[in-house]
Amino acid sequence: MDIRLKILRYNPEKDDKPYFQDFTVQNVSPDWRLLDVLHEIKWKVDGTLTFRRSCAHGICGSDGIKVNGKNRLACSLLLKDMNMSKTIVIEPLPSLPIIKDLVVDMTSFFAKYEVIKPYLISKTPPPPNSERFQSNEDAEKLFESAKCILCGCCTTSCPSTWTNENYIGPAALLKTYRFAFDTRDDGGDERLDIIDNPDGIWRCHTIFNCIETCPKEINITWHISQLKKRISTKEM
Amino acid sequence: MIKNYDVVIIGAGGAGLRAAVEIPKEYSCAVLSKVFPPRSHTGTAQGGVCAALANEEDDNWENHAFDTVKGSDYLGDQDSIETMCRDAIRAIIELEHMGLPFSRTPEGKIAQRKFGGHTKPVDPNDPYGKRIPVNRACYSADRTGHVMLQTLFENCIKNQVDFYSEYFVTDIILEGKVCKGIVAFNIATGEVTMFHAKAVMFATGGYGRVFRITSNAHVGTGDGTGLIYKNGLPLEDMEFFQFHPTGLWKLGILVSEAARGEGGILKNKDGERFMQRYAPTVMDLAPRDMVSRAIISEIREGRGILGSDGTHYVNLDVSHLGKKVIDEKLPEITGFARTYLGVEPTKEPIPIQPTAHYAMGGIPTDVDCRVLADEKGTIVQGLYAAGECACVSVHGGNRLGTNSLLDIVVFGRRGGKAIVDFLKTAEFSEITSKPEEKTHEQIKKVLANTGSEKVYALRTELQEWMMDKCGIFRTEADLKAMIGKLNELKERFKNISVQDKGLVFNTDLMEAIELENLLLNAEATVYSALNRNESRGAHTREDFPTRDDVNWMNHSFIFKNENGDPKITKKPVVVTKYKPMERKY
Numbered sequence: 001m002d003i004r005l006k007i008l009r010y011n012p013e014k015d016d017k018p019y020f021q022d023f024t025v026q027n028v029s030p031d032w033r034l035l036d037v038l039h040e041i042k043w044k045v046d047g048t049l050t051f052r053r054s055c056a057h058g059i060c061g062s063d064g065i066k067v068n069g070k071n072r073l074a075c076s077l078l079l080k081d082m083n084m085s086k087t088i089v090i091e092p093l094p095s096l097p098i099i100k101d102l103v104v105d106m107t108s109f110f111a112k113y114e115v116i117k118p119y120l121i122s123k124t125p126p127p128p129n130s131e132r133f134q135s136n137e138d139a140e141k142l143f144e145s146a147k148c149i150l151c152g153c154c155t156t157s158c159p160s161t162w163t164n165e166n167y168i169g170p171a172a173l174l175k176t177y178r179f180a181f182d183t184r185d186d187g188g189d190e191r192l193d194i195i196d197n198p199d200g201i202w203r204c205h206t207i208f209n210c211i212e213t214c215p216k217e218i219n220i221t222w223h224i225s226q227l228k229k230r231i232s233t234k235e236m
Numbered sequence: 237m238i239k240n241y242d243v244v245i246i247g248a249g250g251a252g253l254r255a256a257v258e259i260p261k262e263y264s265c266a267v268l269s270k271v272f273p274p275r276s277h278t279g280t281a282q283g284g285v286c287a288a289l290a291n292e293e294d295d296n297w298e299n300h301a302f303d304t305v306k307g308s309d310y311l312g313d314q315d316s317i318e319t320m321c322r323d324a325i326r327a328i329i330e331l332e333h334m335g336l337p338f339s340r341t342p343e344g345k346i347a348q349r350k351f352g353g354h355t356k357p358v359d360p361n362d363p364y365g366k367r368i369p370v371n372r373a374c375y376s377a378d379r380t381g382h383v384m385l386q387t388l389f390e391n392c393i394k395n396q397v398d399f400y401s402e403y404f405v406t407d408i409i410l411e412g413k414v415c416k417g418i419v420a421f422n423i424a425t426g427e428v429t430m431f432h433a434k435a436v437m438f439a440t441g442g443y444g445r446v447f448r449i450t451s452n453a454h455v456g457t458g459d460g461t462g463l464i465y466k467n468g469l470p471l472e473d474m475e476f477f478q479f480h481p482t483g484l485w486k487l488g489i490l491v492s493e494a495a496r497g498e499g500g501i502l503k504n505k506d507g508e509r510f511m512q513r514y515a516p517t518v519m520d521l522a523p524r525d526m527v528s529r530a531i532i533s534e535i536r537e538g539r540g541i542l543g544s545d546g547t548h549y550v551n552l553d554v555s556h557l558g559k560k561v562i563d564e565k566l567p568e569i570t571g572f573a574r575t576y577l578g579v580e581p582t583k584e585p586i587p588i589q590p591t592a593h594y595a596m597g598g599i600p601t602d603v604d605c606r607v608l609a610d611e612k613g614t615i616v617q618g619l620y621a622a623g624e625c626a627c628v629s630v631h632g633g634n635r636l637g638t639n640s641l642l643d644i645v646v647f648g649r650r651g652g653k654a655i656v657d658f659l660k661t662a663e664f665s666e667i668t669s670k671p672e673e674k675t676h677e678q679i680k681k682v683l684a685n686t687g688s689e690k691v692y693a694l695r696t697e698l699q700e701w702m703m704d705k706c707g708i709f710r711t712e713a714d715l716k717a718m719i720g721k722l723n724e725l726k727e728r729f730k731n732i733s734v735q736d737k738g739l740v741f742n743t744d745l746m747e748a749i750e751l752e753n754l755l756l757n758a759e760a761t762v763y764s765a766l767n768r769n770e771s772r773g774a775h776t777r778e779d780f781p782t783r784d785d786v787n788w789m790n791h792s793f794i795f796k797n798e799n800g801d802p803k804i805t806k807k808p809v810v811v812t813k814y815k816p817m818e819r820k821y
Contacts, residue, residue, distance in 0.1 A: 055280050058572075099741050129329070143377060149274070
């Protein structure tokens with residue numbers, strides 16, 4: 001079976017602006033990952049096609065791209081899960097500067113992650129020779145948020161990000177939840193104050209794009225709503 | 237461009253990040269990585285990290301050390317193993333204090349599960365008598381590596397570590413037996429930088445991409461081990477490469493041993509639990525080398541299942557564990573089975589095949605991660621290595637599951653401490669050569685080459701041949717054939733051309749340099765495998781089917797000689813109190 005693709009190309013050493021290039025890939029199998037198709041092109045047709053990838057099974061978060069209008073991981077999307085008779089349109093993650101082809105500059109994404117103090121803030125020393133105790137129930141409250149692989153699919157899918165580049169975005173908010181709701185964390189208001197501003201959590205208008213796009217199927221909006229509740233309680 | 241740092245760490249997986257956390261503010265420290273740190277391969281580790289915390293049942297670190305020695309098929313250095321297993325308890329508690337979200341016991345302690353090769357004696361007064369599986373692997377569902385990598389990255393952010401993400405290391409500056417820095421290029425711009433340093437740590441990971449079926453990420457191309465070997469320093473025990481028994485059929489994606497730790501069972505074509513014939517006591521929880529050989533033996537004897545791709549697999553059945561256990565404790569791996577094979581693990585078995593997983597061998601170091609220049613123990617001043625790229629040796633001939641995550645946190649920290657000690661008196665050495673010129677030349681040469689050979693074609697041939705000739709079962713004839721093939725591939729590599737001639741994010745160029753590294757790793761592996769005339773751990777020679785403790789209680793050190801040809805020397809294994817005995821489970 002053959003498939004047709006339209007891939008956004010941009011090489012800053014040659015091109016003034018991005019353009020779409022058509023490719024046809026022959027003899028694909030429905031159980032191929034989209035990443036396999038990109039490799040097929042890179043390795044056998046056009047070595048200049050540029051994209052990031054590493055683990056190829058949805059853990060490392062390298063290969064977030066926009067496929068037919070939605071942000072996906074190329075390694076977690078199988079051809080059979082798409083309409084293979086239609087041209088597949090592939091673009092880089094939106095709203096970030098393009099470095100080359102499907103590779104975007106993630107600097108601002110990681111800067112937003114760093115600003116929320118993404119680490120355990122502990123003001124009481126832990127027991128010297130043992131772990132801190134935590135109920136399994138409390139631990140499991142963190143697991144869904146801790147699944148995040150920082151691929152950037154959610155933040156770059158969010159219309160609030162598109163209209164305001166300063167918006168901290170769902171990925172950083174999810175990481176805020178990860179620590180704010182950890183019973184071992186003493187960050188409390190210190191961390192919540194960082195997101196409690198117009199470019200912070202209140203720019204989330206529950207549009208749900210983040211949930212729809214998250215390759216780890218994290219209910220990001222629910223986690224953000226828990227943070228909103230906590231901030232509201234704090235202010236009362 | 238030239239940058240000066242007290243210490244430069246190459247690689248931002250668990251070992252590199254843990255070392256970075258150890259370097260105090262008063263010293264400048266750069267961490268280089270060819271991917272963003274949270275993309276590192278540590279994140280794909282699943283099942284757990286072992287320490288004898290005794291949270292679920294009685295256990296002690298000596299049990300863990302004995303298991304590791306036996307698991308290594310008595311090739312691991314016992315002093316290093318004792319250091320690691322004793323320190324494991326502190327290391328895991330430290331990770332918890334750093335914020336790692338562990339699964340918990342009903343009392344709120346770190347939860348522990350069973351894992352292959354981890355046992356304890358039935359009778360504590362008879363430590364070498366009958367042993368049964370023990371709950372020793374600390375875990376966070378089946379995402380232990382992911383949360384470990386995240387936690388270490390988070391602690392580096394907290395410490396404001398200076399990261400150089402997407403920098404590709406091309407050279408090591410060695411003058412005599414002194415390391416003075418490294419050379420790397422910025423992938424986004426192609427700009428070459430010399431990092432002049434007092435201390436350099438390699439934490440560059442494994443080289444699983446030398447095989448066709450592997451659990452390793454595309455980045456696992458042995459760049460660190462390749463560079464060390466290319467520059468005339470030794471690699472140790474390169475013949476020992478672990479095949480994990482349960483890779484997802486066709487794809488090689490890891491299906492954690494935790495699936496069997498939680499009660500999953502391997503079954504052949506007839507639905508038989510075949511491991512009871514190979515390891516009657518611990519069955520499916522035997523060490524990986526034994527389970528992988530058992531699977532290939534079943535397939536060879538006609539009890540495998542023929543897949544649509546023409547290869548054979550066996551089944552891993554977890555369906556009897558019930559949906560609750562599967563969803564709570566094995567969500568990620570069962571998700572892989574659903575996504576990639578369309579298999580519903582709560583109802584049907586998962587097709588699996590052995591997959592190239594982990595290099596036991598690597599850059600030889602002492603127990604403080606100082607790199608050795610030879611089998612006599614000469615130290616390369618200022619050079620350190622930790623994690624999968626290193627060989628301490630704690631894994632010997634076969635690594636036990638979970639001990640890789642333990643290795644990176646224990647030795648990452650030890651290496652960091654050793655570097656800090658060294659920095660107290662170290663000065664910048666003068667660099668007499670112009671090291672970055674070699675990298676400029678290398679890049680220019682690859683980009684200018686108009687030869688007819690392609691990276692993809694050569695790499696695929698290498699991977700297929702290595703899988704076929706230097707995989708789970710090996711013979712002299714196959715290994716010699718592989719050497720012939722390698723010589724051919726090395727010749728053809730001279731005529732490699734790439735299509736992308738630019739400098740901005742040129743992954744075509746990177747893949748060409750990575751292929752050279754793969755060829756170097758393959759050479760070290762194949763020559764070491766041909767040299768070792770015995771079967772031990774993951775190295776199985778069909779023409780020498782038994783372990784030979786008289787001649788081979790030795791590590792192999794392979795170097796390139798003056799002409800660039802491999803030569804091999806031996807270094808005796810360190811034995812403290814565990815005398816080699818027959819390895820039965």
